[in-house]
Structures are given as structure tokens and as C-alpha cells.
Amino acid sequence: MTLPPDEKERARMIRVDQAGEFGATRIYQGQLAVMGGRHPHAAAIAGMAAQEERHRAVFDRMIAERRVRPTLLTPFWHVAGYALGAATALIGPEAAMACTAAVETEIDLHYGAQEERLGDADPELRDTIAEFRAEEVEHRDAAIGYGAERAPAYPLLSAAIRLGCRAAIRLSERI
Secondary structure, three states: OOOOOOHHHHHHHHHHHHHHHHHHHHHHHHHHHHHOOOOOOHHHHHHHHHHHHHHHHHHHHHHHHOOOOOOOOHHHHHHHHHHHHHHHHHHOHHHHHHHHHHHHHHHHHHHHHHHHHHOOOOHHHHHHHHHHHHHHHHHHHHHHHOOHHHOOOHHHHHHHHHHHHHHHHHHHHHO
16 A cells, blocks of 8 residues: 655645746746747737746746645756747747647656545645646647647657656756
8 A cells, every 4th residue: 555645745746836837937948938929829828828828827826835846847947948948939920839748748647646645635735737638739729730840850859858758847846
């Protein structure tokens, strides 16, 4: 029998989820800075960014209420997220969408594992994660619909971004 996650493990979940939502907002800011507000995908990206801002705000609140130490890597994610968004947008709109699809694929897996691990141990956190996971899946599906898979070297680009996401998750849980 597996024990439910203790307070320390739940704190790690909140820390990494807040960091991930912050990084997502920075990715979208980088994409919009390059693509501009008049690009055909700009409204969709801005809508996704607004949802990510709401997600981040909820995790910011949880960090404060539960006295969770945020990741020390926030300054790095500030720069890295923006750079990733801008770089993929510079390659082209399909590459920007490939970035979104790759990131959201990893977040779907990450949030799914957290939901399963939480079970009934923390209904507020589990329900928040479930709600946000559904929205992240919508982002992934929208990105695919906007041509993510037509990006130059899509399999390589997607794999590299997904690997980076997995590394960011592991680092933010611990540091």
C-alpha cells in the first residue's frame, strides 16, 4: 500500500506547478513579442497566456497560504521561458505552436501523475490540478490544430522541448 503524499511532497508539487505556470506565461510573452498582436494566432496565444496567468495566480496564492518556498530558479525560468517562446516564434508560427504542443504534452503527463498520486489526500490541490490539466490539454490540441506538426524538424524540436520540460520539472521540485 502506498502512503498518501505528506506535506513536504505536496509543497514540492505546488512549488513546481507554480514555476511551470510562470514559465508558460513567459513562453507566451516571448512568442507574442516576436509574432505581434496582428498575427493570425495572436488572439489564441493571448487567450492561452491569460489562462496560464490565472493558473500561476492560483499557485501563487497556494504558495503564500501554505507557506511553500518557491523555486530558487525563478530568475532563470523568467529568461529561459521568454527565450524559448521568442526563439520558436522566430523560426515560424508552426514552431511556436510546436513549442506549445510539446510543453503542454509534458504538463498533461506531469499533472496526471500528480492527480493520481494525490488521490483523496488533498482535494483542493487535486481539483485545481485537474481543472488546469484540462485547460493545458486544450492548449495542446489547439496548437496541433494551428499547425504544430508542420514545424521544421517537428519530431526533433518537440523531443528537445519535452526533454527540457522534464528537466525543468525535476529541478524546480528540488531547488
